[in-house]
Amino acid sequence: MGNKEKGKQSRRKFLQNIGVAGVGAISAPAILFTACSSSSDKKTKVLTPDNKLIEIDSENGLAIDTTDKSYLNKIGREGIPGKKFVMVIDLGKCRNERKCMKACQSEHQLKPEQHHLNVLEMENPSSGQTYFMPKLCQHCDNPPCVTVCPVDATFKRQDGIVLVDNERCIGCRFCIAACPYSARTFNWTEPRDSEEYKDITYNMELNVPQKKGTVTKCAFSADRIREGKLPYCNSACPNGVYYFGDANEDLVTNGTTKETVRLSKLLKQNSAYTLMPELGTQPSVYYLPARENS
Amino acid sequence: MNKKFYILFTLVCLSFSLIAQESWEVIAEENDNLSIIMFDEELELSGQIIYDNSCKSCHGNPEKADFSKMLPEPGDIASESFQNQTDGSLHYKIRIGRGAMPKFEDALDSEEVWNLVAYIRSFNKNYIQKKPNLEGIVIPKFSLALSFDENIDKLVVKTIGDDNNPMSEVELKAYIKGSFGNYLLGKTLTNEMGIGYFNVDAKMPGDAEGKLEVIVKARKGYGSAKTMQKMIMVQPSTFESAIKGRHLWSTAKQAPIWLKVTFFFTIISIWLMILYVVFGLKKLKKYS
Numbered sequence: 001m002g003n004k005e006k007g008k009q010s011r012r013k014f015l016q017n018i019g020v021a022g023v024g025a026i027s028a029p030a031i032l033f034t035a036c037s038s039s040s041d042k043k044t045k046v047l048t049p050d051n052k053l054i055e056i057d058s059e060n061g062l063a064i065d066t067t068d069k070s071y072l073n074k075i076g077r078e079g080i081p082g083k084k085f086v087m088v089i090d091l092g093k094c095r096n097e098r099k100c101m102k103a104c105q106s107e108h109q110l111k112p113e114q115h116h117l118n119v120l121e122m123e124n125p126s127s128g129q130t131y132f133m134p135k136l137c138q139h140c141d142n143p144p145c146v147t148v149c150p151v152d153a154t155f156k157r158q159d160g161i162v163l164v165d166n167e168r169c170i171g172c173r174f175c176i177a178a179c180p181y182s183a184r185t186f187n188w189t190e191p192r193d194s195e196e197y198k199d200i201t202y203n204m205e206l207n208v209p210q211k212k213g214t215v216t217k218c219a220f221s222a223d224r225i226r227e228g229k230l231p232y233c234n235s236a237c238p239n240g241v242y243y244f245g246d247a248n249e250d251l252v253t254n255g256t257t258k259e260t261v262r263l264s265k266l267l268k269q270n271s272a273y274t275l276m277p278e279l280g281t282q283p284s285v286y287y288l289p290a291r292e293n294s
Numbered sequence: 295m296n297k298k299f300y301i302l303f304t305l306v307c308l309s310f311s312l313i314a315q316e317s318w319e320v321i322a323e324e325n326d327n328l329s330i331i332m333f334d335e336e337l338e339l340s341g342q343i344i345y346d347n348s349c350k351s352c353h354g355n356p357e358k359a360d361f362s363k364m365l366p367e368p369g370d371i372a373s374e375s376f377q378n379q380t381d382g383s384l385h386y387k388i389r390i391g392r393g394a395m396p397k398f399e400d401a402l403d404s405e406e407v408w409n410l411v412a413y414i415r416s417f418n419k420n421y422i423q424k425k426p427n428l429e430g431i432v433i434p435k436f437s438l439a440l441s442f443d444e445n446i447d448k449l450v451v452k453t454i455g456d457d458n459n460p461m462s463e464v465e466l467k468a469y470i471k472g473s474f475g476n477y478l479l480g481k482t483l484t485n486e487m488g489i490g491y492f493n494v495d496a497k498m499p500g501d502a503e504g505k506l507e508v509i510v511k512a513r514k515g516y517g518s519a520k521t522m523q524k525m526i527m528v529q530p531s532t533f534e535s536a537i538k539g540r541h542l543w544s545t546a547k548q549a550p551i552w553l554k555v556t557f558f559f560t561i562i563s564i565w566l567m568i569l570y571v572v573f574g575l576k577k578l579k580k581y582s
Contacts, residue, residue: 081535082533083473083533084533084536097362099351099362141536142541142543143543144543146543147542147543152545152546155545156536156537156543157536157537158535158536158537158538159536160536225473228473228474229347229474230474235347235351236351237351238351238352238362238364238368238394239394240396244474245472245473245474245475246472246473246474248499248531248533249472249473249499250498250499251470251472251473251474251475251477252474253472253473253474253475254475255351256348256351256352256396257396257397257398257401258347258348258396258398258401258402258475259396259400259401259475260401260472260474260475260476260477260478261477262477262495262498
């Protein structure tokens with residue numbers, strides 16, 4: 001009898017406990033969800049008295065600190081809706097001035113031997129003529145680097161840009177091995193001027209401050225694009241090599257002359273090509289071939 | 295023979311480049327052109343922004359002479375060779391361009407070019423701005439009305455003067471606003487009805503409603519007008535996110551179904567196998 005009662009009691013207790021656990025399991029995520037979704041997604045841009053552009057929440061009028069880390073992480077992951085960024089590189093115009101590389105390295109806190117963008121000297125095997133080819137991350141639509149990342153540190157955004165989150169990166173360098181364009185580089189040592197950069201909030205779109213033991217790569221200057229400006233390399237080029245724009249608009253703008261042209265026309269009229277199309281990576285960077293004797 | 299030819303060729307090239315460097319003729323009318331607005335700090339600041347975006351890559355930092363090594367030399371804007379030129383000459387050269395110097399006429403407004411001139415002049419302490427003689431000159435005032443004719447795929451711009459009459463011979467430029475720059479649809483003069491037409495490519499992608507943002511700039515003499523408007527001109531288009539769908543490179547949430555099935559199947563079967571072995575071992579112990 002006593003034994004039976006004991007068993008009953010424990011079953012009742014067990015059922016009670018299940019009930020409590022169930023209610024907890026349902027309500028906890030609900031509370032979390034409401035807490036997370038309390039800030040609305042509608043943002044308005046306003047100008048502060050000291051001429052700084054900030055975003056405020058439209059509904060409750062709260063200012064968003066654009067240097068806030070969680071905010072930077074959020075926008076860095078999400079990207080810009082409705083856009084698909086592309087770059088066109090006119091090889092016929094490149095004179096190896098290397099200003100694009102310098103601008104890139106100074107903005108991304110890179111050492112001279114580290115390249116997000118490198119200008120290579122190429123040779124036409126039949127004529128022996130040489131030409132210069134700026135090579136950067138191709139921001140593939142089918143990115144092999146993202147496939148192999150075990151920790152979701154490198155990812156693709158809705159606007160087509162492939163970025164690296166160096167706070168998630170564990171430095172395994174699988175992505176470096178997977179990239180057919182050798183577009184990625186590794187911080188083997190302390191990054192350049194790391195002392196100066198140490199107090200800056202990490203901005204995923206700029207990938208600064210760089211961190212030792214993590215991978216870094218071209219970000220299509222995602223931070224500049226957000227402001228409606230052309231990438232650093234494009235603006236620095238004196239020869240009009242780079243075009244940058246939105247494929248959804250079918251418009252690209254030249255970094256030097258600021259001339260805007262139709263993307264489809266530019267690609268068709270100049271028989272544009274992409275690097276290693278046979279791999280099926282579908283790059284977002286197009287090259288216009290170097291003309292003979294140009 | 296070959297060597298001689300090369301030397302001769304280089305000499306010819308050099309002489310050409312020297313000639314090119316020395317003479318950049320500016321039409322007298324353009325040379326005497328003056329800004330009707332006085333240069334002030336505000337204009338200089340907006341000029342500086344344009345300079346940093348569009349000019350700095352070749353002309354370098356002003357007063358530092360760190361311009362690009364090109365032939366002919368781009369030169370430093372603070373140098374005498376720049377400052378000795380008239381305002382009109384600078385304005386003309388920025389607009390028209392030559393050789394490696396791009397033509398900025400279509401990328402920048404006339405006012406924006408004047409802002410650049412104001413910025414260039416800010417490096418010259420001895421500069422005194424010349425004012426144009428506006429006596430007897432009427433500055434035309436007019437407004438613009440935009441519409442789109444679907445039947446002929448043309449943007450129709452009508453210029454209406456102060457007296458509500460159409461104004462003819464107004465220089466019009468129409469642009470489509472892009473993310474990083476404005477795409478030039480064309481340039482034209484208004485006819486006697488005060489109307490100018492621009493062809494619009496029906497294949498151009500618009501937004502979800504088929505709207506494009508049009509910018510029209512008009513100029514006649516010293517008078518100018520500018521208008522911006524979003525208009526339905528092309529077929530509506532929808533844009534897909536670049537990460538839509540299931541891909542091998544997607545996040546775990548968007549991973550392909552076959553991958554998820556294989557993954558969970560493998561994990562579950564391995565666990566089942568382990569459990570089977572563990573329970574088997576336990577049973578073994580009981581019997582012994």
